[in-house]
Amino acid sequence: MTKRWKIALSVLVCFAISVSVPGAGVTAPKEVVIGVISSLSGANAPQGRDVVDGHELAAEIANGYYEIDLPLARGTGLPNLGGAKVRLVIADSQGSAEVGMAEAERLITMRNVSAIVGTNQSAVTKTVSQICERYGIPCVNDTSTAPPLTQRGLQWYFRATPDDHMFVGDSFSWLKDLNKAKKAGLKTLAIINENTEFGAQIAEVERTAVSTQGFNLVADITYSPGTADLKGEAMRLKNANPDVVMATGYTSDAILLIKTLKEVDFAPKIFLGHRGGYALHEFVKALGNDSNYICTTGVWAADIPETNKTAGAINELFRTRTGRSLTSESSRSFTAMLALLEAVNRAGSTSPDAIRKALLATDISASQLIIPWSGIRYDPKTHQNLLGGGIVTQIVGGEFRTVWPFQAASRDLVFPLPSWSSR
Amino acid sequence: MRRSQGTGKEVARLNLLAETLLGGVLVGAIYSLVAAGLSLIRGVMGLVNFAQGEFMVLGMYLSYWAYTLWGVDPLVSLLAVALVLFAVGFLVYQILIERVIVGPPIAQILATFGLSIFLANLALFVWGPEYRAISGSMASGTTTLLGVPLSVAKLIAGLGSALVCALLYAFLKYTRFGKAVQATSMNRTSATLMGINTNRINAVTFGIGAACAGIAGALISNFYYVYPGVGSVFINMAFVAMIIGGVGNVVGAFFGGLIIGVIELLASVYVDPVLKYPIIFGIYFLVIFCKPKGVFVR
Numbered sequence: 001m002t003k004r005w006k007i008a009l010s011v012l013v014c015f016a017i018s019v020s021v022p023g024a025g026v027t028a029p030k031e032v033v034i035g036v037i038s039s040l041s042g043a044n045a046p047q048g049r050d051v052v053d054g055h056e057l058a059a060e061i062a063n064g065y066y067e068i069d070l071p072l073a074r075g076t077g078l079p080n081l082g083g084a085k086v087r088l089v090i091a092d093s094q095g096s097a098e099v100g101m102a103e104a105e106r107l108i109t110m111r112n113v114s115a116i117v118g119t120n121q122s123a124v125t126k127t128v129s130q131i132c133e134r135y136g137i138p139c140v141n142d143t144s145t146a147p148p149l150t151q152r153g154l155q156w157y158f159r160a161t162p163d164d165h166m167f168v169g170d171s172f173s174w175l176k177d178l179n180k181a182k183k184a185g186l187k188t189l190a191i192i193n194e195n196t197e198f199g200a201q202i203a204e205v206e207r208t209a210v211s212t213q214g215f216n217l218v219a220d221i222t223y224s225p226g227t228a229d230l231k232g233e234a235m236r237l238k239n240a241n242p243d244v245v246m247a248t249g250y251t252s253d254a255i256l257l258i259k260t261l262k263e264v265d266f267a268p269k270i271f272l273g274h275r276g277g278y279a280l281h282e283f284v285k286a287l288g289n290d291s292n293y294i295c296t297t298g299v300w301a302a303d304i305p306e307t308n309k310t311a312g313a314i315n316e317l318f319r320t321r322t323g324r325s326l327t328s329e330s331s332r333s334f335t336a337m338l339a340l341l342e343a344v345n346r347a348g349s350t351s352p353d354a355i356r357k358a359l360l361a362t363d364i365s366a367s368q369l370i371i372p373w374s375g376i377r378y379d380p381k382t383h384q385n386l387l388g389g390g391i392v393t394q395i396v397g398g399e400f401r402t403v404w405p406f407q408a409a410s411r412d413l414v415f416p417l418p419s420w421s422s423r
Numbered sequence: 424m425r426r427s428q429g430t431g432k433e434v435a436r437l438n439l440l441a442e443t444l445l446g447g448v449l450v451g452a453i454y455s456l457v458a459a460g461l462s463l464i465r466g467v468m469g470l471v472n473f474a475q476g477e478f479m480v481l482g483m484y485l486s487y488w489a490y491t492l493w494g495v496d497p498l499v500s501l502l503a504v505a506l507v508l509f510a511v512g513f514l515v516y517q518i519l520i521e522r523v524i525v526g527p528p529i530a531q532i533l534a535t536f537g538l539s540i541f542l543a544n545l546a547l548f549v550w551g552p553e554y555r556a557i558s559g560s561m562a563s564g565t566t567t568l569l570g571v572p573l574s575v576a577k578l579i580a581g582l583g584s585a586l587v588c589a590l591l592y593a594f595l596k597y598t599r600f601g602k603a604v605q606a607t608s609m610n611r612t613s614a615t616l617m618g619i620n621t622n623r624i625n626a627v628t629f630g631i632g633a634a635c636a637g638i639a640g641a642l643i644s645n646f647y648y649v650y651p652g653v654g655s656v657f658i659n660m661a662f663v664a665m666i667i668g669g670v671g672n673v674v675g676a677f678f679g680g681l682i683i684g685v686i687e688l689l690a691s692v693y694v695d696p697v698l699k700y701p702i703i704f705g706i707y708f709l710v711i712f713c714k715p716k717g718v719f720v721r
Contacts, residue, residue: 041544043652045552195697223696228454228656229684231446232691232699239439251554252656255648259556263565263574263646264442286554286648 029350031087032078034059034340035107037118037128042095043226043252044121046282047329051120051143052090053322054333057314059086060321062341068313071342071368078341080348086341089113093124100124104131114350115140117337120329122146123197129157138355142336143329145275146201150382156352158359158378160336162388164274167297168205170390171272172213174404175244178270181406184415186269190219190242192233192249192257199225199248202274206246218242225253230260238266245270251277255286262290262420269416270295272392279328284398289423293414295394295403298328299371302399303410311370327400331371339364339376359383372408442571443692444685449573449581451664451684453639456584457657458664458676459591460635466608466671467628468524473535474515475661476654477542478633482508482640483649484546487555490644496561497644498579504641505634512633516626524625539654546651555649562645576645583642587635588677595673604628608671660687663707669717678719 036055039048062072063085077083089111093100100119107113108131115138119125125144132139133154141149141159145167150159178184191206193199203222210217219240221233234257237245245268247257254277261267273296277283284291302325305312314334315326326334339362344350347358364376366387375387392404394413403413457479464472485504486497515538523534562576595601606614607624615621639657647653664683668675683703690699710718 041547041552041652043650045547045652046554049552221696223691224700226656227700228660229450229687231450232443232688233696235439235442235446235692236696252648252650252653255554255556259646259648263572263577265565265572282554286556288556288558290558 029081029084031085032081032341032344032350033087033089033111033113034337035104035111035113035116035118036088036090037093037100037103037107037116037124038090038120039095039124040090040092044095044250046251046280047276048093048095048120050280050324050327050330051118051333053318053324054142054326054330054335055088055090055117055337057318057321057330058334058337058341059088060317061314061338062086066313066317069310069368070314070370071338071364072345078345080345081350084350093119093121093128095121095124097123097127101127101131104128105135108132108135108137113137114344114352115340115355117142117333117340119144120333121196121198122149122201125149126197129154132156137352138340138359140336140340140359142333143275144198146197147205148201150379150384154383156356158383158385160339160376160385160388161299161332162373162390163384164202164205166388167274167390168202168209170392170404171206171246171274171297172209172215174392175215175270176213177404177406178413178415182413182415184269186243187216188218188240188242189215189244189246190221190237190240190268191217192219192221192223192237192245192247194225194249194253195222196225198250198276202248215244223253225250227253227256230256231264233257234260234264234266237261237268238264241266241268243269244272246272246274247278248274249277251280251282254278254283258287258290258294265420267417267419271417272296275328279393279400281324281327284395288398291395291398292423293394293396293417295392295413296328296400297390297392298400299373299390300326300328300331300400301391301393301402301410303402304370304372306410307408308370308372314370326370335369335371335373335376438570439692441569443688445568445571445573446577447685447688448681449577449684450687451681452581452584452588453643453680454657454660454664454683455588455677455680456635456639456642457661458668458680459588459673460632461661462665462668462671462676463591463595463604463635463673464629464632465665466673467604468520468625469528470520470524470531471535472629472632473532473658474539474542475632475636476656476658477539477546478508478512478636478654479640479643479657480546480649480651480654481511481542482637483644483647483653484550484640485637486641486644487557487649490557490560491555497557497641498561501583501638501641505638508637509630509634511630511637513626513630515633516629520629521622521625543651543654550651552651556647557644557649560645574646580642580645584639585677587638588673591631591635591673592677600627660703663703666707667710667718669720672717672719675717675719679717 066073091103122144129139145164147163193203278296279298343358347354393400394403489495489500523530562579603619664679668679690702
């Protein structure tokens with residue numbers, strides 16, 4: 001046998017072994033590519049940026065080594081995929097459902113992402129999740145809360161955040177607790193919301209809840225987002241003079257509404273925003289002292305690190321990266337992304353089907369989270385996280401502080417909202 | 424007793440109406456100023472400036488930074504902002520508009536539309552997607568006018584816009600240059616034959632239009648948030664005001680803005696806030712169909 005034949009035979013033998021031994025010859029992927037869709041331009045850019053900052057920190061936690069009690073923190077990369085690193089491909093939805101849909105298609109067909117995480121707007125999530133469904137790619141939703149999103153029977157859509165039923169339910173529990181424990185005497189309520197999927201769905205849940213919870217709805221106002229002037233809306237609120245105003249809107253409208261309420265000199269006993277613009281640092285920064293005493297539902301407050309050391313460590317890392325503290329938006333996006341990466345690692349594969357199966361088997365405990373949820377476990381049918389939870393915060397001195405549940409509150413609620421002239 | 428209760432309700436109703444009308448006039452005056460610049464440019468050179476909203480944003484940022492970095496109040500920096508925006512408008516005309524003004528209308532539309540996208544994204548790149556606001560400036564706090572509570576900043580902005588519109592009208596009506604602008608607007612060829620440098624008229628007009636938007640931006644920076652995308656919020660209203668007032672008619676644009684502002688607030692307070700834009704754009708279509716040259720043109 002000549003030398004040439006010996007080499008050829010050796011190669012043949014090696015090939016035969018590689019195809020006959022299971023697993024041999026199949027190399028673990030060097031990276032896991034995850035698509036992220038968020039609004040990085042347009043009126044919702046601050047919220048979109050905040051959400052993406054949360055995603056990026058979660059990927060960094062998975063890729064680097066951190067002495068933190070979180071999934072994938074102690075180790076580099078995803079161990080079950082041979083230490084494969086996570087690479088995020090970030091796309092801008094521009095706040096548009098159509099653009100979000102096109103970007104989802106591009107990420108799946110051209111960037112070969114294993115899963116998509118997003119979006120920060122319910123209307124955009126609605127279309128993005130449909131594209132993921134068509135291509136059979138897992139879509140993990142971080143911050144969209146419109147209830148119908150999980151009622152469409154989608155197989156590939158998973159939602160980590162609690163929905164509006166829970167957040168609105170929390171709001172009414174809080175108001176009733178205030179009436180009971182603090183004799184607040186809250187009876188009348190007004191709803192003001194923008195009319196995209198986000199605001200419309202919350203208002204719908206609120207309308208149903210008002211009558212069953214024993215409150216009297218005295219004003220129900222809907223407006224188009226990005227409006228030039230909210231004076232008429234503010235005057236309607238003043239005229240109705242409710243004890244409580246429940247507001248839903250993105251950043252620009254949230255800032256404009258508070259400025260206009262000051263102009264018409266109306267301060268209800270309680271002003272409660274439902275996350276969105278009301279839960280962002282930009283809201284506080286733009287309004288300064290006028291943002292004080294505004295309340296919002298959410299999952300993050302400046303006092304959470306005082307009781308959750310892991311949350312404190314992540315908040316410090318987030319501050320180093322962005323110069324800002326976490327918010328209800330970025331803490332939820334961080335959590336949703338880390339839960340997805342934990343599932344990818346358990347799947348041990350970048351195959352969408354394996355990831356989907358792993359997502360269905362997700363069971364993360366409360367101690368492994370930075371936000372006050374009881375854990376993450378997706379409903380086998382709707383794929384809604386069954387263990388989410390929420391808090392109510394009040395802005396005091398430019399910081400979001402927990403005021404409900406009472407046992408978690410770091411300070412008493414400033415009640416009623418001081419009049420504008422007395423500030 | 425019953426009578427005094429009835430009178431009280433009547434007074435409250437009248438107060439609400441007064442507040443609505445006054446509030447509408449003040450916000451309408453802002454639309455008027457943006458629309459006046461838009462209308463002037465359209466009338467003189469037949470060009471629709473889609474970047475008018477972005478010029479307004481530039482005015483807002485100049486005021487904001489002058490206040491934040493050097494403590495110069497927006498009302499003090501107003502003239503400087505107007506001059507800078509005039510220069511920006513003049514240069515934009517020389518660099519971009521002059522090249523497309525003789526081309527097909529689609530080229531003009533694409534040029535100003537592209538400029539609008541470019542400026543909005545440039546603002547997003549340079550200043551970031553952060554909402555900013557001026558607080559504690561000279562025009563802060565509230566006052567009462569005819570028993571109606573009003574924001575001082577909005578009152579100054581409304582009066583300031585009306586004053587600038589009046590000055591613009593006087594400039595066009597009584598100055599030699601203004602008459603040349605009007606002549607160009609009426610018949611470009613004849614104006615050229617009369618020895619008017621129509622290209623220079625165009626450049627100055629574009630500068631004045633940009634300055635109007637800049638002044639509007641500076642005035643509203645006292646009470647509005649400052650953000651790269653805020654121009655698009657006002658430009659739609661300015662377009663409607665221009666159409667109602669009649670294209671090229673500065674006085675018409677002024678009253679068009681006031682009408683829009685008042686209807687917007689009346690619809691919000693007395694009909695339904697969600698219907699205010701359908702009502703406004705319904706009126707816009709009505710004007711297009713019934714009086715395409717504007718309601719103030721005989």
